[in-house]
Amino acid sequence: MAWPSLALVVLLAVSIFVTDASDPDILTDFIVPPGTNTSLLNGAFFTYTGFISSNAADPAKFTATKATVVEFPALLGQSVSYAALVFGAGTLNPPHIHPRASELLYVVQGPLMVGLVDEVAGKVYTQTLQTGDMFVFPKGMVHFQYNAGTELARAFSTFGGASPGTVSLPGAIFESGIDDNVLQKSFHVDQATVETLKHDLAPAVPVAPPPSTAAPGLSTRSAALAVLVGFGAAFWL
Structure with missing residues (x-):
């Protein structure tokens, strides 16, 4: 052809x-x-x-x-x-x-x-x-x-x-069951960051206050920023 x-x-x-x-x-x-x-x-x-x-x-x-x-x-x-x-x-x-x-x-x-x-x-x-x-x-x-x-x-x-439909990209990426290895390689982050992002994006549920000895992690604001930065980078990588 x-x-x-x-x-x-x-x-x-x-x-x-x-x-x-x-x-x-x-x-x-x-x-x-x-x-x-x-x-x-x-x-x-x-x-x-x-x-x-x-x-x-x-x-x-x-x-x-x-x-x-x-x-x-x-x-x-x-x-x-x-x-x-x-x-x-x-x-x-x-x-x-x-x-x-x-x-x-x-x-x-x-x-x-x-x-x-x-x-x-x-x-x-x-x-x-x-x-x-x-x-x-x-x-x-x-x-x-x-x-x-x-x-x-x-x-x-x-x-x-x-019926326009809505696909939220943070949710579609981190809450849809995509393999963690794929997420790590796609966004150039480690497993701990992927887990933190999944946790921060999950629906809020009433929980007891965490103990003061809890391990530090990304804040919700930092996690959201990581998603946006990684998402933006995906378009140009």
Whole structure:
């Protein structure tokens, strides 16, 4: 096969893959769950009220309240979904991707720093957004948000898909069962560091205070920094 023909096949395959990763077109105006009596359908089906009632945001943490097809079934087939993001001072939405949708973020209470990784160009694009600013994260590209200030920050995100999916990279790397040897070689760290990172990323559970003789280890802040540094290095190594 000639080189131009091979290149065309590759481009066509990429195009098909991207299309398949998006919401499919539907043949009706909207979709109702199986078994629904459509004669009883009313405005409540098209209404979602969970943003306020389900958003018990801790101002000291990062909180994401979603309205995807899981929480709001009327979105099925509509190629759109939403999320409300609340950032406590100094909190982070770690590097992650949305494999099935682009994201348009709108800051309603800033400032808020955002970042986008272009692995092809080997660059990170960052911007500190103010209240009223918007930023787009293309589908499937690694990105993050960080509140570097001392006050609460808030934003809303619109997704170009009813089920955008979220893959948190720290969790996907250190909590998915990848062999420790692979992690050590990938991030150029020792076994103790890998274990510390896994421990710091694990969900918090009530435990008794550790004894004063406990062995020293990385702090959560140091562990998170190691993840980000190692993750960034992975793109250029």
